[in-house]
Each structure stands twice: as structure tokens, then as C-alpha cells.
Amino acid sequence: MKISELEKRTGINAHTLRYYEKSGLLKASMRSVNNYRIYSEDDLITALFIKRCKECGFSLAQTAALLAIKHDKSLHVCAEAKSITESKLQEISQQIEQLQQMEGTLTELQAYCCGGQESAEFCTIISTLEAGK
Template sequence: MSAHTVRYYEKVGLLTPSQRTESNYRVYNKDDVITAEFIKRSKECGFSLSETASLLAIKNDKSQHVCAEAKQITQTKIIEIAAQIENLKKMQNTLTELEAFCCGGQESAEFCSIISSLEQET
């Protein structure tokens, strides 16, 4: 994780250094590193900063939360990702159709079926 990323996570309230030196350098302890790794893994799973903050709140105060809260956040993310996949599949199908109708030759683009299709109003 870059220093810029760590500073950003600190700025948005996801990560707080345990202390600072007299010259204002951040000092992170083992728990801070564990939190940074948690944030990184959350990001890799596609969770937003807001979702990550919610998951961190659960992590940091487990006795005040229930497992269902983390599951709900995860289920919502799964639904969002499924919708994104569906949209990407539609885009892929459209592009495949556009590509299939184009001759791809050296003719003038005045007659390009891809450009013509994109120019049409829906």
C-alpha cells in the first residue's frame, strides 16, 4: 500500500495512526497494519469506502454487531456486481454485433457500419 493511499485512508477516516513522532511522522502499530490489510482486502472484493467503513465498524466492535450485518453488506455487493456483469455482457454483445457487421477494410470510414450505428439516434 502506498504512502499516498495510507494518507487517503487516514483522511477519509478508515485508518488512524496510533501516534505521531515529534516531527509529525505517522507511527502505525500491529493493529493499524491489520486494519490497513483489512481495508486492502475489502477493496479487492469490490467494497466501496462506505461499505468498508461499515465492515470496519463491525470488525472493531464485534460484540455490538451481528453477523447478519456483514452478510447484508456482502449480499448487496453481490447484487450490484451481478448487475454490472449483466451490463457488461450487454455491452459485449452489442460490440460483437457491431464488429461482425464491419468489413474492417481500407475503404473510407464514410461507409463504416460501426460509425453509422453509433451515429444513429435510439
């Protein structure tokens, strides 16, 4: 199948598919006489695997590591995939913590501001941010 068909079947745009190829995650099985990329059913499965990895938030490097495990399962153990997943989960937990702190700060800022039409000279949001509190 050509890249346009792979795009339709995966929901991944052609530009992104080319980027995945350039990054070494995906490789067209062959090229046509006109030098068009030709993808196989295995390439479709790989593209969908990459898409699911992206949906889970895995980085390109993490996705590459998971693909390596997928392609040579007999040379790898489950602990490798679990380690990558645990690492991603830890990253997400840290991001959630940071977002919760930001939410708390913004909630405080918003609560102290009247939101009225008074001059911003008296705005508690601006003065708090200026003071670095």
C-alpha cells in the same frame, strides 16, 4: 512503525494510506516528537483488512461499515456483514449484466463491418452509431 514501514508490509502506498486516514478508515496510533505518524501492529491489521476489502470491490463506505463491525464485534451481528456483502454482490451482478450487453452490442457492430480500407462513408459501425440503433 513509520508510514514507510507500513507501506512495505502492506503493499499500500503511503499516499493511499494517508487518504485512508483522511477518510477515517485508518488512524495512526500516535505521532512522534517530529510529528511522524506511528503505526502499531493493530494498525497494520486494519490496513490489511482495508486492502482485502478493496480487493473485494467494497466501496469506502462499505469498508467503513465492515470496519465498524470488526472493531465492535460484540455490538454487531453477522447479518450486518452479510447484508453489506450481498449488496456488493448485487452491484457486481448488475455490472456484469451491463458489460455482457455492451459485449453483445460491440460484437454485432464488429461483425457487420468489413474492416477494409474502403471509405468510412460506408462503415456500418459509424452509420449504426449515428442512427442510434
